[in-house]
Amino acid sequence: xxxxxxxxxxxxxxxxxxxxxxxxxxxxxxxxxxxxxxxxxxxxxxxxxxxxxxxxxxxxxxxxxxxxxxxxxxxxxxxxxxxxxxxxxxxxxxxxxxxxxxxxxxxxxxxxxxxxxxxxxxxxxxxxxxxxxxxxxxxxxxxxxxxxxxxxxxxxxxxxxxxxxxxxxxxxxxxxxxxxxxxxxxxxxxxxxxxxxxxxxxxxxxxxxxxxxxxxxxxxxxxxxxxxxxxxxxxxxxxxxxxxxxxxxxxxxxxxxxxxxxxxxxxxxxxxxxxxxxxxxxxxxxxxxxxxxxxxxxx
Numbered sequence: 001x002x003x004x005x006x007x008x009x010x011x012x013x014x015x016x017x018x019x020x021x022x023x024x025x026x027x028x029x030x031x032x033x034x035x036x037x038x039x040x041x042x043x044x045x046x047x048x049x050x051x052x053x054x055x056x057x058x059x060x061x062x063x064x065x066x067x068x069x070x071x072x073x074x075x076x077x078x079x080x081x082x083x084x085x086x087x088x089x090x091x092x093x094x095x096x097x098x099x100x101x102x103x104x105x106x107x108x109x110x111x112x113x114x115x116x117x118x119x120x121x122x123x124x125x126x127x128x129x130x131x132x133x134x135x136x137x138x139x140x141x142x143x144x145x146x147x148x149x150x151x152x153x154x155x156x157x158x159x160x161x162x163x164x165x166x167x168x169x170x171x172x173x174x175x176x177x178x179x180x181x182x183x184x185x186x187x188x189x190x191x192x193x194x195x196x197x198x199x200x201x202x203x204x205x206x207x208x209x210x211x212x213x214x215x216x217x218x219x220x221x222x223x224x225x226x227x228x229x230x231x232x233x234x235x236x237x238x239x240x241x242x243x244x245x246x247x248x249x250x251x252x253x254x255x256x257x258x259x260x261x262x263x264x265x266x267x268x269x270x271x272x273x274x275x276x277x278x279x280x281x282x283x284x285x286x287x288x289x290x291x292x293x294x295x296x297x298x299x
Contacts (some may be wrong), residue, residue, distance in 0.1 A: 010288060018280070025125075026276045034121040035272055039265035041117040043257075046085065049111035051092040052104075053152045061159055063093065069158050076194050078263050079234040080241060084256060112144035115209075118271075119143065122209040125275045126282075143208060150204075154197055161193055199227045202271065206278060218278050226274040231268055238262055 054066055074082035119140060172205050203223030207214055241259055242246065248255040 022280045026252050035268040038268040042264050044113040045114035050089045079238045091264035115144035126210040126279050202226050222274040
């Protein structure tokens with residue numbers, strides 16, 4: 001057994017103690033404050049970023065189809081309010097001819113704010129890496145736009161998959177005289193594709209945003225865990241805002257913005273808490289390795 005696996009088993013032997021350490025580290029790093037910053041900048045970024053993606057992809061794909069896919073994917077992030085955000089994106093798209101070069105530059109700037117803030121938050125959580133790893137500012141500058149391109153590619157892939165699912169939705173399969181329809185294929189298929197895309201996106205964030213290199217297994221574990229936690233949370237949020245919430249009574253016309261911001265902040269907390277788990281796991285492993293080294297030197 002390698003040292004890394006041995007350390008991992010030793011750490012996970014006391015999960016309660018480890019999670020308490022994670023929560024203490026999250027509080028020490030002011031995780032809630034960082035999550036608020038990420039959520040606020042994400043709220044500023046989401047409409048211009050999606051509008052730019054829509055402008056670029058509308059040259060190849062029908063606008064209505066793109067908006068339909070965007071709504072389905074937004075439901076995974078801002079449940080219950082995806083159509084309102086998509087409507088604002090569509091409105092901005094309709095007036096694209098009045099935006100101009102300066103407007104495009106402003107939209108690019110605001111689109112990058114969420115990723116820049118997330119990178120800063122990750123650097124706080126993974127502060128132990130800053131001592132040994134550095135990142136050129138140009139790399140930090142282009143990371144948001146690479147993610148925007150990848151999101152555009154992801155939307156194209158989902159659009160193609162949606163077209164295939166729509167094509168087979170009306171088909172039937174006959175086995176031993178019994179016919180089975182595929183009416184369920186489109187909805188379930190797009191949901192699973194969206195969930196898989198969310199897992200891959202979160203995994204890539206854990207791989208790319210912190211300075212230095214994180215193992216793929218740790219990043220994938222963190223991405224999968226965060227996606228599952230968010231999937232459970234978003235269903236709870238939909239139920240809460242539909243049945244119990246007094247947000248519309250308290251905030252009136254501002255209720256939609258408050259709900260969207262709160263949803264994004266909860267998602268940010270889950271994302272950064274996953275990063276804290278990875279960071280504390282690394283630190284615990286380093287401490288165990290240092291203790292073993294000191295013990296062997298003393299012997």
